Amino acid sequence: MQALIISDKEYQTEAFHQLNQLVNSFLIRKGFSLTETQIDRRDPAFCMGCFGCWVKKPGECVIDDKMGQINQIFMNSELTLYLSPVVFGQFSANIKNTLDRWIPNILPFFETRPDGSTMHPARYSSYPKQIIIGYGEELSDDETSLFLDITMKHRRKVEVLLYQGDDMEITETLSEIELRKVGVNL
Amino acid sequence: MNLETKRIVLVNSSPKLTEESTSGLLNNLAAKQIKTAGLEIYRINVRQSLFQGKTENDFEAMLDADAMVLTFPLYVFCLPGILMRFLQDYYTFWLKQQDRVKNARVYAIVNCGFPEARINLEAVRVIQCFSRKINSIFRFGVMIGGGGMLQGAKDTPFMRKTFSQLENAFQLTMDDILNCGQAVMDNIMITMNFPKKLYFFMGNRGWYSTAKKNGLKRKDLYRKPYFQENVNL
Ligand SMILES: Cc1cc2nc3c(=O)[nH]c(=O)nc-3n(C[C@H](O)[C@H](O)[C@H](O)COP(=O)(O)O)c2cc1C
Numbered sequence: 001m002q003a004l005i006i007s008d009k010e011y012q013t014e015a016f017h018q019l020n021q022l023v024n025s026f027l028i029r030k031g032f033s034l035t036e037t038q039i040d041r042r043d044p045a046f047c048m049g050c051f052g053c054w055v056k057k058p059g060e061c062v063i064d065d066k067m068g069q070i071n072q073i074f075m076n077s078e079l080t081l082y083l084s085p086v087v088f089g090q091f092s093a094n095i096k097n098t099l100d101r102w103i104p105n106i107l108p109f110f111e112t113r114p115d116g117s118t119m120h121p122a123r124y125s126s127y128p129k130q131i132i133i134g135y136g137e138e139l140s141d142d143e144t145s146l147f148l149d150i151t152m153k154h155r156r157k158v159e160v161l162l163y164q165g166d167d168m169e170i171t172e173t174l175s176e177i178e179l180r181k182v183g184v185n186l
Numbered sequence: 187m188n189l190e191t192k193r194i195v196l197v198n199s200s201p202k203l204t205e206e207s208t209s210g211l212l213n214n215l216a217a218k219q220i221k222t223a224g225l226e227i228y229r230i231n232v233r234q235s236l237f238q239g240k241t242e243n244d245f246e247a248m249l250d251a252d253a254m255v256l257t258f259p260l261y262v263f264c265l266p267g268i269l270m271r272f273l274q275d276y277y278t279f280w281l282k283q284q285d286r287v288k289n290a291r292v293y294a295i296v297n298c299g300f301p302e303a304r305i306n307l308e309a310v311r312v313i314q315c316f317s318r319k320i321n322s323i324f325r326f327g328v329m330i331g332g333g334g335m336l337q338g339a340k341d342t343p344f345m346r347k348t349f350s351q352l353e354n355a356f357q358l359t360m361d362d363i364l365n366c367g368q369a370v371m372d373n374i375m376i377t378m379n380f381p382k383k384l385y386f387f388m389g390n391r392g393w394y395s396t397a398k399k400n401g402l403k404r405k406d407l408y409r410k411p412y413f414q415e416n417v418n419l
Contacts, residue, residue: 046233046268049202049259055396059411075412088315090264093274097267100201107408108393110300110386118300124410143315150308154263 003032003079003179004128006070008094009040011085015135019083019163019170023133026174027079035073037066039094044070046097053104059123060104067101075105077128078180086136086162089146106186113185117154122184127157129182133170135163157182192225192363195251195290199232199258199269208297208333209257211340215349216255216295216356223360232272241272245279253291253363254322256313259333260298264309273316280320291366292317292324293359297333301382303375304329310373325362326371328355332378332385339380347379 005027007020027034044067052062061067074080084095091099105127106120113119134147144162151160161173196217200207213229220227228247235244248254258269265273280287294313296306310327317324330336330352339345355374362371378385397407 041271046271047201047261047266049200049207049261049266050205051396054407055393055402056400058397058402058407058409072412087270087274088312088319090270090312090315093267093270096261096265096270100261100267103262105412109390112386117305118302123408124413142311142318146308146311146315149311150264153308154305 001030001032001079002073002077003027003034003081004070004073004077005034005036005081005083006095006098007036007038007083008085008092009038010094011092013085013135013137015137015163015165016083016085018165018167019133019135022167022170023081023083023174026171027081027179030179032079032179035077037070037073039098041094044097044101047100047103051108054108058104061101063101067098070098071102071104074102074128075124080128080130082130082132084132084134086134086139086143086147089143090150091132091134113156119186122186124184126181126183127186129157129159129177129179131159131161131174131177133161133163137164139164156185192252193228193247193250194220194225194363195228195230195248195254196220197230197232197254197256197258197272199256199266199272201233201259201261201266201268203233206337207259208336209259209295211337212295212297212330212352213255213257215352216257216359219353219356219360223364225360225363232269236268236272236275241275241279245276248276248290249280249283249286250288251290252288253293255293255295255359257295258297258309260296260306260309263305265312277316277319284321287321290322291363292322293362294327295330296327297330297336299332299334301332301378301380301385303331303377306330307373325359325367327373328352328359328376329373330376332380334389335378335380335385344379348376351376 044065085092198209198213200209230244294310296309306329314324
């Protein structure tokens with residue numbers, strides 16, 4: 001069982017190290033083998049919004065860098081964890097870039113979800129379970145609720161947790177989540 | 187009305203390299219109105235700023251601005267990574283210059299590919315959060331659904347209504363800047379005057395025809411390059 005952990009090299013705070021260690025040992029206890037990748041300022045490059053991943057090289061980004069490997073490991077993992085600093089209530093630049101460059105894994109077409117909202121269909125028949133853990137010090141209520149809304153209001157099957165030093169809370173919440181591949185309701 | 191010339195920084199944050207962007211088009215429209223009103227404009231392109239070493243000058247202009255208008259596309263339901271990079275770097279710069287703070291007013295213009303304008307709300311909230319961090323006054327956002335059509339169908343009659351809504355939105359923005367508006371303002375939502383089913387149909391057909399131009403067959407669009415069996419981990 002493979003799990004991928006994506007984190008931000010720029011925000012290696014004390015809270016990050018504590019969280020990273022906590023998550024690592026939790027997943028190892030659960031029998032996962034871990035691949036960790038840390039995202040830096042200019043590696044991988046920023047998405048160029050060209051949609052080449054849909055109409056030139058379907059399923060792969062046209063930029064030949066680290067992100068190709070990350071997406072490949074992503075698609076072949078049971079679980080992907082994003083450890084993201086909360087910046088202005090959002091993912092940090094580095095983590096957000098990996099999310100932007102994740103779109104090769106879905107199809108370009110439009111579809112309507114049961115609640116009437118629009119989404120792109122899945123490219124694959126299953127995806128790793130995705131869990132986002134936001135961390136930061138002295139986050140305001142506005143920031144934490146925005147961080148949750150960005151994902152919870154718009155995406156299905158993606159879990160969002162916040163870490164502000166409470167190890168027990170994270171372990172307990174993780175224990176309640178089914179840590180295996182999910183279907184096509186993105 | 188305050189007669190002193192206001193300085194407006196107009197930031198185009200589309201990550202696109204060369205291709206014309208919807209954000210660029212929106213900024214051109216806004217710039218035209220700003221010029222007519224006699225305000226001073228400083229324009230920034232985020233990608234050029236970051237990669238052509240212009241951030242120092244651009245950050246100075248942001249610090250001195252009376253108003254900042256941030257124009258960008260919605261990327262996975264929030265800000266593109268490249269814009270976050272620019273704003274994070276600006277925040278680091280700002281922290282060292284706090285004594286020069288001018289309490290600029292901040293506006294967001296967000297466009298997205300899906301027809302629903304309301305999905306841009308969280309992105310607007312991120313800009314609001316950023317404004318609070320830099321002690322600036324966030325005013326309101328203009329949220330645009332079906333943004334791709336602004337370029338794709340700009341000369342067709344059914345886009346007239348949308349362009350006049352945009353003009354009104356930019357006028358409101360300018361009046362707000364000029365009059366130092368205080369009243370609480372709602373975000374402005376602009377949706378294309380076009381049936382969703384037809385929009386989807388045309389969009390989907392567009393993907394096939396672009397792929398064909400790139401020498402691909404219809405079924406190639408569905409490739410699964412990372413399918414388990416192709417991979418040796
Ligand atoms: C990586 C990526 C992610 C995107 N995510 C969304 C999204 O979540 N919702 C949406 O409606 N459109 C999304 N879009 C579409 C863009 O918002 C849309 O194409 C927009 O018009 C581009 O504006 P620009 O030309 O100013 O860059 C995404 C596009 C890209 C490349």
